[in-house]
Amino acid sequence: MKYDIIGDIHGCFDELLQLIETLGYSMETDVPIHPDGRMLAFVGDAMDRGPHSLKTLELLFKLQDANRLFYSPGNHCNKFYRYAKGNKVQLQYGLETTVAELDALPSQEQDRFLARYREFYEALPLYHILEDGDLVIAHAGIREDLIGVTHSKKLRSFVLYGDVTGERLPNGRPVRRDWAKHYKGNAFIVYGHTPVENVRFVHNTVNIDTGCVFGGALTAFQYPEKQTVSVPSLQPLIQDRFTKFT
Numbered sequence: 001m002k003y004d005i006i007g008d009i010h011g012c013f014d015e016l017l018q019l020i021e022t023l024g025y026s027m028e029t030d031v032p033i034h035p036d037g038r039m040l041a042f043v044g045d046a047m048d049r050g051p052h053s054l055k056t057l058e059l060l061f062k063l064q065d066a067n068r069l070f071y072s073p074g075n076h077c078n079k080f081y082r083y084a085k086g087n088k089v090q091l092q093y094g095l096e097t098t099v100a101e102l103d104a105l106p107s108q109e110q111d112r113f114l115a116r117y118r119e120f121y122e123a124l125p126l127y128h129i130l131e132d133g134d135l136v137i138a139h140a141g142i143r144e145d146l147i148g149v150t151h152s153k154k155l156r157s158f159v160l161y162g163d164v165t166g167e168r169l170p171n172g173r174p175v176r177r178d179w180a181k182h183y184k185g186n187a188f189i190v191y192g193h194t195p196v197e198n199v200r201f202v203h204n205t206v207n208i209d210t211g212c213v214f215g216g217a218l219t220a221f222q223y224p225e226k227q228t229v230s231v232p233s234l235q236p237l238i239q240d241r242f243t244k245f246t
Helices: 013-022 053-065 075-084 095-103 107-122 153-161
Strands: 003-006 039-042 128-130 135-137 164-168 174-176 188-191 200-202 205-207 217-223 227-232
Touching: 013 053, 013 217, 013 227, 053 095, 053 107, 075 095, 075 107, 075 153, 095 107, 188 217
Parallel strands: 003 039, 135 188, 188 205
Antiparallel strands: 003 217, 128 135, 164 174, 200 205, 217 227
16 A cells, blocks of 8 residues: 555644645545545644644544544644543643633534544554554654554553654753664654754654644655655744754
């Protein structure tokens, strides 16, 4: 199968629609369909920070209902799931924007949306292994020794948050190891989570989070062609949110 794997959307719904159209999908049935049978896939974090998290999620719900969804949830997805279950979570780091959209809805519609999101999240695998193991989609990446593992605290932490050290930067963000530099596996790993100015190919991995919500671009990675398609962001540029690797 051929895939168009889309990076972190973070509520940038207009850019998502533009990218889907650029990739050649039709929206005539409210579900993106490609004339050549290509399938959309996502590295997660569809919501938070951007202007249209609920619209973005509603599109993903439709893809899931049509059995056409390949989505690897991210840390923002997990936090919103905990919120949707009624757990006490801090409304910061972007969640407050999604909750503000929810609060603008009638209470009955809020309840419906949160129930649908719980169903959505609970049906997702932590990551996808596709094409007989040749392709792996994981939100923050995955170590070679964790590929094939289905449930463990180490796996869950890695695919949601990356290879964190437990330390924090002065701005409060966690310190993460550059796991891709040490990856030696055969599976090609597509991930996001860490915003970069340009698509980052390292060994058999690619980071496609080009920081759309921070004014960069929304990027799709085409497999098996291993080429990228991007559309520019409509959001203000926040330069210091992009990670620079040495």
